Amino acid sequence: GAVVSQHPSRVICKSGTSVKIECRSLDFQATTMFWYRQFPKQSLMLMATSNEGSKATYEQGVEKDKFLINHASLTLSTLTVTSAHPEDSSFYICSAKKAGSWNTEAFFGQGTRLTVV
């Protein structure tokens, strides 16, 4: 099966600092990765689509300058939450699509629990 790994799984940071979350496809190449945010007892909300070698596409209402996405290789995408505030505390989840596939499932990472204090 296809494995997607996120790091870290949990992070606590102080308000005003930046946090980087990594999403790696371990056994396949992913031209496209997706970043979701999930608040407690709510569904997953897509934040942005990350394409290898190009700028990310952000969903409406998501600040691109606050949530910086870099997809520098076919196996790694990073999400940096800049100047984090307590309201950014959430569960961040990435998913990755295999290169060459179109309308098939994407594989999800295990998520990163961000707590901003």
Add this chain to the structure above:
Amino acid sequence: GESVGLHLPTLSVQEGDNSIINCAYSNSASDYFIWYKQESGKGPQFIIDIRSNMDKRQGQRVTVLLNKTVKHLSLQIAATQPGDSAVYFCAEKGDAGKSTFGDGTTLTVKP
């Protein structure tokens, strides 16, 4: 706009019973759907998928039914086990592979 929603937020069943989780979608052009299971503190786990040219698809202990006429799909879990307790999401696969998730149904299996 496009949306995917679930009928009920919670479902409680007895161990060994069958579970049925429902989902409605609004985009009649949707052609690919996936059911995910999410355990507490973890990412979604793929369960089963179905394309719009199918009405039914079966997996191990799970069956997905798709009714395109009323834009409804369901997930049936046979002989529900305590390990099936989780939140279940239906998702519609759109352009470029991004998923639109429904609200989720919390399934609780009582021993």
